[in-house]
Amino acid sequence: MSTAADRGSRSSSYHHGALRESLLAAAEKLLEEGGIPALTLRAVARAAGVSHAAPAHHFGDLTGLLSELAAVGFIRLAAAFEAAMEAAGDEPNARLTAMGEAYVGFARACPSLFSLMFRSERLDQSRPALRDATAAAGQALRAAIAQAQPSEGGAEAVQTIARATALWSLVHGFSVLLIDNRLGGLLGALPPGNDADTLLGAMLDAISIDDRGGMNSALRAE
Amino acid sequence: MSTAADRGSRSSSYHHGALRESLLAAAEKLLEEGGIPALTLRAVARAAGVSHAAPAHHFGDLTGLLSELAAVGFIRLAAAFEAAMEAAGDEPNARLTAMGEAYVGFARACPSLFSLMFRSERLDQSRPALRDATAAAGQALRAAIAQAQPSEGGAEAVQTIARATALWSLVHGFSVLLIDNRLGGLLGALPPGNDADTLLGAMLDAISIDDRGGMNSALRAE
DNA sequence: GCCTTATCTTGTCAGTGTCAAGATTAGCTA
DNA sequence: TAGCTAATCTTGACACTGACAAGATAAGGC
Numbered sequence: 001m002s003t004a005a006d007r008g009s010r011s012s013s014y015h016h017g018a019l020r021e022s023l024l025a026a027a028e029k030l031l032e033e034g035g036i037p038a039l040t041l042r043a044v045a046r047a048a049g050v051s052h053a054a055p056a057h058h059f060g061d062l063t064g065l066l067s068e069l070a071a072v073g074f075i076r077l078a079a080a081f082e083a084a085m086e087a088a089g090d091e092p093n094a095r096l097t098a099m100g101e102a103y104v105g106f107a108r109a110c111p112s113l114f115s116l117m118f119r120s121e122r123l124d125q126s127r128p129a130l131r132d133a134t135a136a137a138g139q140a141l142r143a144a145i146a147q148a149q150p151s152e153g154g155a156e157a158v159q160t161i162a163r164a165t166a167l168w169s170l171v172h173g174f175s176v177l178l179i180d181n182r183l184g185g186l187l188g189a190l191p192p193g194n195d196a197d198t199l200l201g202a203m204l205d206a207i208s209i210d211d212r213g214g215m216n217s218a219l220r221a222e
Numbered sequence: 223m224s225t226a227a228d229r230g231s232r233s234s235s236y237h238h239g240a241l242r243e244s245l246l247a248a249a250e251k252l253l254e255e256g257g258i259p260a261l262t263l264r265a266v267a268r269a270a271g272v273s274h275a276a277p278a279h280h281f282g283d284l285t286g287l288l289s290e291l292a293a294v295g296f297i298r299l300a301a302a303f304e305a306a307m308e309a310a311g312d313e314p315n316a317r318l319t320a321m322g323e324a325y326v327g328f329a330r331a332c333p334s335l336f337s338l339m340f341r342s343e344r345l346d347q348s349r350p351a352l353r354d355a356t357a358a359a360g361q362a363l364r365a366a367i368a369q370a371q372p373s374e375g376g377a378e379a380v381q382t383i384a385r386a387t388a389l390w391s392l393v394h395g396f397s398v399l400l401i402d403n404r405l406g407g408l409l410g411a412l413p414p415g416n417d418a419d420t421l422l423g424a425m426l427d428a429i430s431i432d433d434r435g436g437m438n439s440a441l442r443a444e
Numbered sequence: 445g446c447c448t449t450a451t452c453t454t455g456t457c458a459g460t461g462t463c464a465a466g467a468t469t470a471g472c473t474a
Numbered sequence: 475t476a477g478c479t480a481a482t483c484t485t486g487a488c489a490c491t492g493a494c495a496a497g498a499t500a501a502g503g504c
Contacts, residue, residue, distance in 0.1 A: 016452075035343050041492065051453045053493085058451090062492065115343075120402050121257050138407065158416055162424035165396065165408050169425070170388060173395025180342050185360065186387050194380055202384035203391070238483080239470095264460065273484045275462085280482090284461065 020058045022048045027069050031112045036119065039066060066116060067127045073110065073117045074133035080106050081140035092147060093208040099144040100171045100204045107175035114179065141168060167207060174200060242280045244270045249291050253334045258341065261288060288338060289349045295332065295339045296355035302328050303362035314369060315430040321366040322393045322426045329397035336401065363390060389429060396422060 016022065026047035030038045041062050042052045059065040080102045088098035107114040116122070123130060145164045177183050178196055187196060238244065248269035252260045263284050264274045281287040302324045310320035329336040338344070345352060367386045399405050400418055409418060 019451080037343055040490085042490080052491090053454080054452055056493070118398070118402060118404075119341075121259055121337075142407075158412060158420060158424060161408050161411055162421050162428070165405065165421050166392060166425045166428065168408075169395035169399060170392050171395070172399060173391035173393070174387065176340070176398060177391060177394060180340060182340075183387065185364075186383050186390075189383055190380060198380060199384050199387050202380055203388045206384070206388065241482080262460065263462090274460090275485080276483055278462070 016048075016050060016054075019048065019050060019054060023050075023055050023058060023065070024069060024072060027065060028072070028113070031069070031116065032110075035112050036116055036122070039069075039116075041065065063122065063124045064127065066119075066122050067124045067130045069113070070117045070123055071127070071129040071133035073113045074130070074137040076110075077103075077106050077117075078133070078137040078140045081137070081144060085140075085144060095144055095147055096167070096208055097201075097204045099141070100167070100200065103141075103171040104175050104178070104200055107179055111179040114175065118176075163207075170203060170207065174203070238270075238272060238276075241270065241272060241276060245272075245277050245280060245287070246291060246294065249287060250294070250335070253291070253338065254332075257334050258338055258344070261291075261338075263287065285344060285346045286349065288341075288344050289346045289352045291335070292339045292345055293349070293351040293355035295335045296352070296359040298332075299325075299328050299339075300355070300359040300362045303359070303366060307362075307366060317366055317369055318389070318430055319423075319426045321363070322389070322422065325363075325393040326397050326400070326422055329401055333401040336397065340398075385429075392425060392429065396425070 023044055027039060027044045030043055030047055039062075041055045044065065045052045045054050048054075055065055059068060081099060084098040084102035085095060088095045125131060125134070142164065145167055174183075183196070183199075187199070190198065245266055249261060249266045252265055252269055261284075263277045266287065267274045267276050270276075277287055281290060303321060306320040306324035307317060310317045347353060347356070364386065367389055396405075405418070405421075409421070412420065
């Protein structure tokens with residue numbers, strides 16, 4: 001089971017040995033440097049030092065490559081969730097805040113990858129790797145949300161589901177708008193010393209549940 | 223100033239007369255039918271019945287064409303805001319709800335156009351038409367939000383801006399996730415008879431301001 | 445030591461964006 | 475009305491891309 005990966009980078013020239021991983025790594029680098037438009041099969045092949053048709057053997061087509069890369073992103077997002085949960089302790093609101101910050105933090109750390117993960121016209125959702133990774137991230141997300149609000153045993157109430165949807169929509173929308181530079185006006189209107197983190201913190205506080213079972217007041221107008 | 227537009231569709235064959243508008247209309251039709259990947263300069267030219275290089279004269283390049291189409295989308299979104307404000311009356315929360323429903327309604331009515339409007343790697347934000355249209359829609363959005371919460375004269379407080387950001391993030395994230403079919407799990411968990419509108423209504427209720435100046439309880443867990 | 449199979453290359457084709465050059469015509473000026 | 479200028483549209487070309495077919499190479503099992 002020894003691949004060419006441990007034989008160094010300059011071994012027998014024909015068979016690469018770990019081309020699939022090299023292609024994904026090259027694709028991610030290109031994605032970081034040039035965004036989604038930089039992701040072409042031929043550019044990835046060039047970056048990995050193989051012929052232009054090599055990627056097709058591992059991923060079928062460009063959609064396949066992008067889907068596998070998006071799957072890597074979802075796996076990392078799920079891992080970020082779990083790490084945040086680990087660090088947040090048991091307090092429900094702390095967990096909720098940690099989840100939101102992990103979501104937005106991931107989007108800010110890898111904006112192009114995050115964008116790719118939701119560019120569904122470029123992805124094949126039926127691809128097993130992507131389907132599994134998406135499900136894993138969704139599961140981690142829902143678990144974090146469920147642990148931060150009381151469960152009701154039977155069929156979930158509308159409010160419970162609405163709360164989960166609101167939290168996900170909030171952090172997702174904020175991430176998208178933020179990395180797309182569409183919050184410039186609002187951020188510029190903030191008092192000095194405040195930034196996107198201030199905004200996120202205030203929003204997450206507002207949607208959290210306080211001691212009396214109601215919502216916090218950070219967003220209350222008074 | 224008489225163009226060929228009023229001379230019928232089959233006039234002198236060389237000069238079209240209203241090609242720019244025809245190209246945009248053809249592009250929108252292609253977008254509706256085949257999504258963003260269907261938007262190629264040559265396909266648009268074919269649909270409009272002109273040579274493959276004709277669009278470049280009016281839009282420069284593909285990015286220019288997509289940007290102009292996105293600008294049309296933002297203008298329509300701004301118009302939808304204003305129509306919703308008109309119909310909502312003077313009650314702040316009604317206006318806020320109307321704005322949110324207009325936003326999500328637009329995304330559901332023209333999902334591909336809505337997606338294009340936020341695919342910034344395909345757009346040229348510095349193009350005047352797009353810049354102006356984006357600013358107009360943003361202005362309408364902020365106006366709707368501002369009218370639904372007390373103003374404080376001087377520098378806006380963090381909470382005020384956070385509230386605006388939260389509302390925009392909420393409706394934008396919900397729109398994106400909804401038209402991307404990523405809310406299937408949550409929608410499927412709803413009790414029978416409820417759908418995406420139920421969810422949106424509950425979320426907008428929760429973020430609205432009640433009579434006592436606090437937030438409503440639709441999302442409160444109890 | 446051979447054979448099957450996976451892996452990778454080479455060659456090719458249609459489709460696309462973009463540019464340059466030319467053809468056609470509208471609108472202005474005299 | 476005739477001519478000129480500029481806008482509009484076409485034709486042709488080139489490089490790049492995704493995809494496919496066919497062949498070369500080597501790995502691993504028998």
